[in-house]
Amino acid sequence: MVSVSHGNTYADRYCIRLETTKAWLREFVKVFGEYMPHLDSTVLPSSLTKKMIYAKMRDEHNRRGMEGSVVKSRRFYQIWKEYPEFSKVKIRKEGVFTKCTTCTLLTEERNKTLNSETRKSVENLMNQHLDLVKNERNVYERHKEKARADKKYFCVCIDGMDQSKTHLPHYIRKDKSTAHLWTLRTHVTGALSHSTTAYGKDAHIFVNTADIPSDSNLTLHVLMSTLEAYVHQHNMLPEVLYLQFDNCWRENKNIYVLGFCYLLVALGIVQKVRINFLIVGHTHNDVDQAFSRIAEALRKWVALTLDKLTDVIKRSYEKPVPEVTILNHLYDFREWLTPHFAGKFKNHSRPHNFRIKKINGKTVLHYRMYTGDKWEPSEGLVCLKTLPDLTEVPLWITPNLDRVCLNTLKRDIPKYFHRMESEDQTWWNRYLDNFMTLKEPPASRTHWPMMTIPAVAGTRAIENLDDVDALPVNLGPIWEKLNRPMQPVTIGQQGKTIQPKPRRIQDINEQEISEADGEDVAERAGERIDSEEENDDDIQGESSIADQDTDVTGDMQQYSAIQKGDLVAVYVAHHWRSSPLIGLVHDVILEEESFVIHWYSASWSGKCSPLYDGGGGHRRPKTEKLDIRCCLLWQFKLTSKKEALSSATVQKLKSAYRGIVTGFDKSPVL
Numbered sequence: 001m002v003s004v005s006h007g008n009t010y011a012d013r014y015c016i017r018l019e020t021t022k023a024w025l026r027e028f029v030k031v032f033g034e035y036m037p038h039l040d041s042t043v044l045p046s047s048l049t050k051k052m053i054y055a056k057m058r059d060e061h062n063r064r065g066m067e068g069s070v071v072k073s074r075r076f077y078q079i080w081k082e083y084p085e086f087s088k089v090k091i092r093k094e095g096v097f098t099k100c101t102t103c104t105l106l107t108e109e110r111n112k113t114l115n116s117e118t119r120k121s122v123e124n125l126m127n128q129h130l131d132l133v134k135n136e137r138n139v140y141e142r143h144k145e146k147a148r149a150d151k152k153y154f155c156v157c158i159d160g161m162d163q164s165k166t167h168l169p170h171y172i173r174k175d176k177s178t179a180h181l182w183t184l185r186t187h188v189t190g191a192l193s194h195s196t197t198a199y200g201k202d203a204h205i206f207v208n209t210a211d212i213p214s215d216s217n218l219t220l221h222v223l224m225s226t227l228e229a230y231v232h233q234h235n236m237l238p239e240v241l242y243l244q245f246d247n248c249w250r251e252n253k254n255i256y257v258l259g260f261c262y263l264l265v266a267l268g269i270v271q272k273v274r275i276n277f278l279i280v281g282h283t284h285n286d287v288d289q290a291f292s293r294i295a296e297a298l299r300k301w302v303a304l305t306l307d308k309l310t311d312v313i314k315r316s317y318e319k320p321v322p323e324v325t326i327l328n329h330l331y332d333f334r335e336w337l338t339p340h341f342a343g344k345f346k347n348h349s350r351p352h353n354f355r356i357k358k359i360n361g362k363t364v365l366h367y368r369m370y371t372g373d374k375w376e377p378s379e380g381l382v383c384l385k386t387l388p389d390l391t392e393v394p395l396w397i398t399p400n401l402d403r404v405c406l407n408t409l410k411r412d413i414p415k416y417f418h419r420m421e422s423e424d425q426t427w428w429n430r431y432l433d434n435f436m437t438l439k440e441p442p443a444s445r446t447h448w449p450m451m452t453i454p455a456v457a458g459t460r461a462i463e464n465l466d467d468v469d470a471l472p473v474n475l476g477p478i479w480e481k482l483n484r485p486m487q488p489v490t491i492g493q494q495g496k497t498i499q500p501k502p503r504r505i506q507d508i509n510e511q512e513i514s515e516a517d518g519e520d521v522a523e524r525a526g527e528r529i530d531s532e533e534e535n536d537d538d539i540q541g542e543s544s545i546a547d548q549d550t551d552v553t554g555d556m557q558q559y560s561a562i563q564k565g566d567l568v569a570v571y572v573a574h575h576w577r578s579s580p581l582i583g584l585v586h587d588v589i590l591e592e593e594s595f596v597i598h599w600y601s602a603s604w605s606g607k608c609s610p611l612y613d614g615g616g617g618h619r620r621p622k623t624e625k626l627d628i629r630c631c632l633l634w635q636f637k638l639t640s641k642k643e644a645l646s647s648a649t650v651q652k653l654k655s656a657y658r659g660i661v662t663g664f665d666k667s668p669v670l
Contacts, residue, residue, distance in 0.1 A: 021070045021079060024057050029089050031134050034284045035292065041088040045282075047103035047126065048091055050077060056127050100281025102129050133282045135371045136352060140276060140285070143242040144201075147194040154195055154238035154270075156226055158219060159246055159287040161188040165295050166207075169304040169416050169424075178419070181412040182405060185210035186309070188294070189218060190287045190322075191226045197233070203290055203322035204229065205313050207306065211399035211439060212330055216256040219245075220333040223260070225325070227269075228449040237453070241270045246283035247352075253277060255345045255383075258354065258365065259337045262383040265356045265363050267390075269454050272357040279352065293317050304416075304424045305431070328438055329396050331448075336394035342385040343492015351489065356383075367489050381494050393448045396441035406435060559628045561635070562595065564588055569633040569653050570597065571660050572626065579603050580645065580653055584610065585634075586623050595628050604650055607643050632656040 033042040044053075054076045061069050071079070080086045106129070110122045140157070147155035167183040191204040206222055208214075223243070231237060241264065245252035261273040278285065297316035303309040310324045351367040355375060358364075364380025410432050417425050431438075488495050562568065566585045575581055583597040598621045602608040611622040633656065636649045645653070 017069060017071050018075075018079070020061075021057070021076060022083070024060075024070070025053075025079070025086060028053065028057070029086070031137055032130065032282075033089060035289060041090050044089065044091045045100070045103055046092055047100070047107040050080065050091070052123055052126065055123065056130075059127075100129075100279065103281060132370060133279050136276065136278055137282075139371050140244050140278070143244070143274070143276075144194045147238075147242065148196060148200040151196050151234065151236065152239045153242065154193065154230060154240070155242040155244070156191055156193045156223065157244040157285055157287050158189065158191045158222055158226075158252065159283075159285065159291075160214060160248075160251065161190065161291040161294065163187050165298060166303075166309060168306065168309060169302075169413075169420070169428075170298060170309070171302050171304075171419065172299065175419075178416055181415055182408045183412075184306075184409060185404070186306070187212075187214050188291070188313075189214070189222055190290055191222050192287050192290065193226050193230060195230065195234070195238075197320075199320045202229070202233075202320055203317055205322045205324045206327055207309065207313075207324065208327040208330075210403040211401050212327060212397065213400065215250055215334075216252065216254050217330050217333050217397060218327075219251050219257060220260050221327070221330050223257075224449050224453075227453055229323070231453055237269060239271045241273045243273065243275045244285065245275065245277050246285075247277050247280045249349055253349055255341065255348065256334050256337055258345075258348065258356075259341060259383050260333060261354075262356050262363060262365060263337075263387065265358060266384065266387055267454055272355070275354040275356075277352045290317055290322070304420055305427045307427065308424075329399075329441060331394040332397045333394060336388060336392075337384075340384045340386045340388055341491075342382050343490075343494065346490045347487040348489045350487065376488065377495055381489065381491050383491060390448075390450050390454065393451075398441070399439045401436075401439065404435075406432075559593075559631065562588055562628065562631060566634050567636055567638070568595075568597065568631050569636070569649075569656075570626065570630045571632055571657065572630055576661065580650075582608060582645075586621065588628070593628050594625055595631075596623050596625050598623050602645070604654075605644065608638055608645065609643065 029042055029044070032048075033044055035042050051073075054073050057070055057076075061067070070076075080089070103126070106122055106126045110119055110126075113119060113122075140155075143153070143155045147153040163185065166186045166188050168186060169183065171178075187208050187210070189206045189208075191206075192201055193204065194201045204222070204226055206218075206225070208218070212218065227237075241261075243261070245257075247253055258275070261275060264270050265273055293316045294313055297312050301312050301315070303312045306326055310326065313324050314321055348367070351369055353368045353371060353373075355366045356363065359380060362380075363382070365383055366375040366377070366380055368375050413428050413432065417428075420428075490496050562585060564585050564587060567582060568585055569580055569582045572581060580602045582602045583599045586596040586598045588595045599611045600608045601611055612619050613622050614620055633649065633652055636646070638644060639646055
C-alpha cells in the first residue's frame with residue numbers, strides 16, 4: 001500500500017489578515033522592543049500584556065475603517081508563539097532598565113481594580129502614553145533617514161554606558177582572591193553619527209577614567225569631536241544638525257548644551273539645530289544597542305588594560321568599526337560659556353524638543369513639550385548675550401584624582417598579577433608610575449576644533465527648514481490630569497510676565513501680631529499680602545511646587561539664609577491638608593534652587609515630630625526634594641516643653657496660608 005501526501009499540510013498559505021497582523025506586530029516590536037544580546041531576545045515594557053497589545057492593534061485598524069482586517073485573538077497569540085521572528089519577543093515581569101514612572105503608575109492602577117470599565121480607562125491611558133513614546137521615537141527615525149539621504153542633514157545620538165561593566169582589569173570570571181580588590185573605574189560614552197557614509201552611520205567611542213567628571217563638558221567634547229570627524233570626512237558642514245539625547249540633566253539637558261548649540265547657529269557653523277529628548281523610561285536607542293554589543297563582547301573576552309579594552313570595543317561592533325578615543329583631558333566648556341549667558345534659565349528641564357535657528361538675522365531658541373505641540377514662545381529666546389571669542393581657548397578641566405584612589409590602586413593592582421601575562425603587568429607598572437604625569441594638563445592648547453570647524457562653513461541658502469514632521473497628539477482630558485502643564489522656559493527676564501514683588505512673610509512685624517488681638521492683626525497683615533499678590537499667578541490657587549513655579553517670596557537672594565538643620569514651613573499643594581507643613585532642612589542645593597526636607601508630623605497646637613519610613617534596621621527619614629521658593633518661614637524654633645509651634649509662628653503661618661490657599665479660614669480644622 002502506497003501512502004501519498006499532497007504536501008500542503010502545515011503550509012503557510014497567503015492570508016491578508018495574517019500578513020497585516022505580522023506587519024503591525026513587527027513594527028510594534030521595532031518601536032518598543034529592546035534587544036538583549038545576552039538573552040538573544042527582544043524585551044517589551046513590563047507594563048504591557050499580550051491582551052493589551054492585541055486590543056491596541058485591533059482598535060488602530062478599527063479607527064482607520066479597517067474592521068476585520070486582522071486575525072482573531074487566539075490566532076494572534078498563536079502567531080506570537082510559533083513564528084520564529086516573534087517567538088523570542090518577551091514581556092518580562094521585571095524589566096532590565098529603569099521603568100517609566102507613568103507606565104508604573106498606570107500598571108499599579110490597573111492591578112488595583114477588577115472593574116472592567118476602570119481597567120479599560122487605564123488601558124486607554126496606557127495606549128495614549130505609548131503613542132506619545134512612539135511619536136518621539138519616530139521623529140528620531142525620520143531624522144536618521146533624512147541624514148542618510150541628504151548631506152544637508154547630520155544626525156548625532158550621544159549616550160553613556162553602564163560604568164560597572166568596564167572596570168579594569170576586567171575578567172570573565174572573578175575569583176575570591178581578587179573580587180574585593182580596587183579597580184580602575186572607566187566610563188564609556190558613545191556617539192552614533194548618521195550621514196551619507198557607506199553604512200549610513202559612524203560610531204565614535206570615548207573612554208575616560210573616573211578623574212574626569214561625566215557632565216556637560218564631556219558631552220560637549222564628544223559633540224565637538226564628532227563634528228570635527230564629519231568635517232574631515234566630508235570636507236563640509238551640514239546645514240541642519242539633529243541631536244538626540246536621553247533626559248539626563250547632568251550630562252545633556254542643561255544650559256551648557258543649549259548654549260553651545262545656540263553658539264553653533266549664531267556663528268553660522270550650522271543653520272539650524274534640533275535637540276530631541278526621549279521620554280524618561282523609554283530612552284533605549286541604537287547607542288544602547290552598540291553598548292550591548294560591547295557588554296556581550298566583555299562576557300567573552302578579558303580586558304586587562306585600557307589598550308585591551310580598546311581592542312575589545314573595536315572587535316565588538318564591526319559595521320562600522322568604531323573609532324575609539326581615550327580621553328585624559330577635557331576643555332572646560334562650562335567656564336568658557338558662563339559669562340555669555342543672557343540670564344538665568346528656568347523650567348528648561350521639562351520640554352522634550354528644542355529648536356535653534358535664525359529668524360530675520362536673529363538667533364533664537366524655541367521649545368515644546370512633545371512632537372506636535374506648538375513651538376513656544378513665538379518670538380523665541382536669546383540664550384547668549386555675547387558670543388565667546390573663538391581664539392580664546394578654554395582652560396583644561398582639573399582632574400579629580402581623589403576619585404581614582406591612586407594609592408589604593410597601586411596597592412591592589414599587583415595582586416592581580418598572578419592572572420596576567422608579563423606584557424599586561426608591564427603596562428600597569430608603567431601606567432601607574434606615569435599616572436600623575438599623564439593627567440597633568442598640557443602646557444599648550446593648540447588643538448581647538450572651534451577655530452578650524454567654522455572655516456569650513458560657507459554661506460548656504462536654506463529652503464524651508466521649518467519642520468514638516470509635526471504629529472498631532474490628542475491626549476484627552478484624562479491624560480491632562482496625569483500630566484502637569486508645562487511651565488514657560490525663561491532666560492533672565494525673557495519669557496516672563498513681570499509682576500509686583502510680593503511681601504516677604506518674614507517682614508510681617510512681630511509686634512503687630514503681639515499687639516491687640518493677634519488674630520485680627522494677622523488677618524490685616526494677610527490682607528496686605530493679598531493686595532500685593534492679587535495679580536501673582538504663582539501664588540493664587542493651588543499651584544504645585546513640583547511645577548517649579550510657586551514663587552511665594554520672589555527674589556532668590558533671600559533664600560541664601562536657609563541652612564541645613566533649619567526648621568522650615570512650606571506650602572506644597574499636593575500635600576496640603578489644612579495643617580501646617582513643616583520639616584527640617586536635610587540639604588540645600590542653591591544652584592538648583594531646591595532643598596531636601598525631612599518631613600515632620602505637625603498640627604497648629606500639638607506636638608511636632610519627625611517622620612520616618614520603614615522600621616527596625618531599615619528606618620530612614622521621610623524626605624522629599626522641593627523647590628526652595630515654596631518656603632514660607634524658616635529659622636524658627638519649637639517650644640521647649642511641648643515641642644510645638646509657638647503662637648507667634650502660628651499667626652505668621654496662618655497669615656501666609658491665607659494669601660495662598662483659597663478658603664483657608666473656612667477649613668473645619670481651623
